[in-house]
Amino acid sequence: xxxxxxxxxxxxxxxxxxxxxxxxxxxxxxxxxxxxxxxxxxxxxxxxxxxxxxxxxxxxxxxxxxxxxxxxxxxxxxxxxxxxxxxxxxxxxxxxxxxxxxxxxxxxxxxxxxxxxxxxxxxxxxxxxxxxxxxxxxxxxxxxxxxxxxxxxxxxxxxxxxxxxxxxxxxxxxxxxxxxxxxxxxxxxxxxxxxxxxxxxxxxxxxxxxxxxxxxxxxxxxxxxxxxxxxxxxxxxxxxxxxxxxxxxxxxxxxxxxxxxxxxxxxxxxxxxxxxxxxxxxxxxxxxxxxxx
Amino acid sequence: xxxxxxxxxxxxxxxxxxxxxxxxxxxxxxxxxxxxxxxxxxxxxxxxxxxxxxxxxxxxxxxxxxxxxxxxxxxxxxxxxxxxxxxxxxxxxxxxxxxxxxxxxxxxxxxxxxxxxxxxxxxxxxxxxxxxxxxxxxxxxxxxxxxxxxxxxxxxxxxxxxxxxxxxxxxxxxxxxxxxxxxxxxxxxxxxxxxxxxxxxxxxxxxxxxxxxxxxxxxxxxxxxxxxxxxxxxxxxxxxxxxxxxxxxxxxxxxxxxxxxxxxxxxxxxxxxxxxxxxxxxxxxxxxxxxxx
Numbered sequence: 001x002x003x004x005x006x007x008x009x010x011x012x013x014x015x016x017x018x019x020x021x022x023x024x025x026x027x028x029x030x031x032x033x034x035x036x037x038x039x040x041x042x043x044x045x046x047x048x049x050x051x052x053x054x055x056x057x058x059x060x061x062x063x064x065x066x067x068x069x070x071x072x073x074x075x076x077x078x079x080x081x082x083x084x085x086x087x088x089x090x091x092x093x094x095x096x097x098x099x100x101x102x103x104x105x106x107x108x109x110x111x112x113x114x115x116x117x118x119x120x121x122x123x124x125x126x127x128x129x130x131x132x133x134x135x136x137x138x139x140x141x142x143x144x145x146x147x148x149x150x151x152x153x154x155x156x157x158x159x160x161x162x163x164x165x166x167x168x169x170x171x172x173x174x175x176x177x178x179x180x181x182x183x184x185x186x187x188x189x190x191x192x193x194x195x196x197x198x199x200x201x202x203x204x205x206x207x208x209x210x211x212x213x214x215x216x217x218x219x220x221x222x223x224x225x226x227x228x229x230x231x232x233x234x235x236x237x238x239x240x241x242x243x244x245x246x247x248x249x250x251x252x253x254x255x256x257x258x259x260x261x262x263x264x265x266x267x268x269x270x271x272x273x274x275x276x277x278x279x280x281x282x283x284x285x286x287x288x289x290x291x292x293x
Numbered sequence: 294x295x296x297x298x299x300x301x302x303x304x305x306x307x308x309x310x311x312x313x314x315x316x317x318x319x320x321x322x323x324x325x326x327x328x329x330x331x332x333x334x335x336x337x338x339x340x341x342x343x344x345x346x347x348x349x350x351x352x353x354x355x356x357x358x359x360x361x362x363x364x365x366x367x368x369x370x371x372x373x374x375x376x377x378x379x380x381x382x383x384x385x386x387x388x389x390x391x392x393x394x395x396x397x398x399x400x401x402x403x404x405x406x407x408x409x410x411x412x413x414x415x416x417x418x419x420x421x422x423x424x425x426x427x428x429x430x431x432x433x434x435x436x437x438x439x440x441x442x443x444x445x446x447x448x449x450x451x452x453x454x455x456x457x458x459x460x461x462x463x464x465x466x467x468x469x470x471x472x473x474x475x476x477x478x479x480x481x482x483x484x485x486x487x488x489x490x491x492x493x494x495x496x497x498x499x500x501x502x503x504x505x506x507x508x509x510x511x512x513x514x515x516x517x518x519x520x521x522x523x524x525x526x527x528x529x530x531x532x533x534x535x536x537x538x539x540x541x542x543x544x545x546x547x548x549x550x551x552x553x554x555x556x557x558x559x560x561x562x563x564x565x566x567x568x569x570x571x572x573x574x575x576x577x578x579x580x581x582x583x584x585x586x
Binding site for chain 2: 022025026029030054109167168169170171172173174175176178179225226229230231232235250252253271273274276277
């Protein structure tokens with residue numbers, strides 16, 4: 001593994017996810033907190049206008065604006081398209097990286113705890129994830145790369161990943177999640193420092209992770225209007241097994257809809273506010289245990 | 294007390310408060326649920342465009358658009374100003390009521406449980422509140438009338454009140470709060486029916502309620518930027534006593550700020566997402582017990 005020279009911490013990629021945005025504000029005021037002897041750490045407020053407005057985005061989702069071809073497309077000119085290109089200028093991309101690690105801070109209304117969202121099976125990321133989940137049982141690890149390349153900000157860097165925390169409402173700064181995320185960031189930076197010193201912290205040689213396999217939308221009527229809600233027995237049960245026949249939705253008129261899959265899955269992002277407009281009531285994952293790397 | 298002839302249930306006055314908006318959708322589909330033998334119940338989706346957009350409002354807060362003089366002011370022409378005038382045409386006002394009771398459904402990111410927000414000490418409202426809190430211990434009662442008249446939708450009717458439920462994130466339909474709110478509405482309607490029948494349900498002759506006395510903003514710097522968050526010991530502690538010297542905020546750099554008031558107060562709307570832009574970190578109330586009416 002080559003030396004880590006530069007780490008970027010991004011917050012506020014979604015303007016109403018305050019945990020990350022205010023951590024960036026803190027690190028801007030107290031930059032020594034994130035410096036380590038062997039590498040430089042820089043901060044970036046992802047979407048300043050959306051943060052100022054307290055909205056997820058101004059024109060479109062910034063964290064879906066990083067397809068390579070879109071970054072090269074000069075006809076795309078919404079606020080977020082322009083912002084994505086500016087971030088690309090700062091951070092480079094996989095082929096021409098200005099940074100070695102990107103940590104992109106997000107929050108969710110789902111009960112995701114402290115989740116690491118990985119976009120690749122890079123051995124270094126897997127070792128880091130294994131270490132973090134071994135020192136903090138609240139840490140969960142997901143692999144959510146789409147097949148056709150990624151439009152996520154984290155994809156600008158081979159060692160890019162997301163820290164996703166919750167449940168926390170949009171537009172709210174919650175001290176508990178602020179502190180837990182801050183502590184996790186320091187653990188990551190300390191880990192990277194030790195790697196640079198040649199003493200990679202020991203961790204289990206296994207990793208439990210959750211592999212994205214698809215999404216489920218809310219039941220809707222012919223006009224696209226939602227006709228059922230997440231079943232109360234499933235709400236806040238992210239990362240727990242969902243077995244065929246288990247309650248999944250409750251219709252407005254009180255009927256239970258059961259999960260009709262053929263095997264046990266592990267839903268995540270259950271009832272994430274920002275995914276209603278994407279037609280996603282939850283994401284489904286498969287639990288993978290004892291993956292050796 | 295004169296007979297109740299018509300009740301209006303309003304939901305989605307704020308478009309991203311889904312509990313009320315989806316209850317209106319349910320009652321539109323199943324109107325018999327809210328009809329009672331002696332009166333008519335009508336429903337109203339407060340802010341359809343904001344609900345469709347998943348936002349609190351389009352141009353301005355609809356639930357601050359009901360000052361009498363604003364309703365008469367033809368120069369006010371934002372979407373919500375026009376919508377407020379349309380609602381006023383439907384419901385009338387205190388002097389010319391088309392309805393006898395307004396129930397306006399809201400949700401909050403604060404831990405408000407099932408709160409009744411009253412704008413007057415009308416004996417009928419106090420008796421109703423006393424009854425509801427006696428049959429359901431989760432019900433809390435607040436008196437939040439501003440001194441200079443009200444710009445709330447509920448103020449269009451002498452017997453108007455708000456049901457405020459939470460904690461629930463903006464833009465999320467949560468089944469538990471949906472069901473609790475629905476049940477409370479039926480309890481209200483059944484109570485009104487019994488009043489019309491001349492058999493007012495018995496309840497304690499006392500009422501515990503929380504009287505609004507003011508607001509506290511987040512600590513901010515010279516640019517208006519928030520420099521501290523709700524202290525983790527205060528988060529979700531709505532309706533609990535806050536005594537001088539108790540932790541109230543935690544600065545971004547980790548310092549505790551204590552409450553400097555001179556007497557014990559009971560904060561509500563602690564960390565309500567929609568109040569950041571209003572400069573409100575929480576509202577303070579005084580607890581009043583054994584109020585006899």
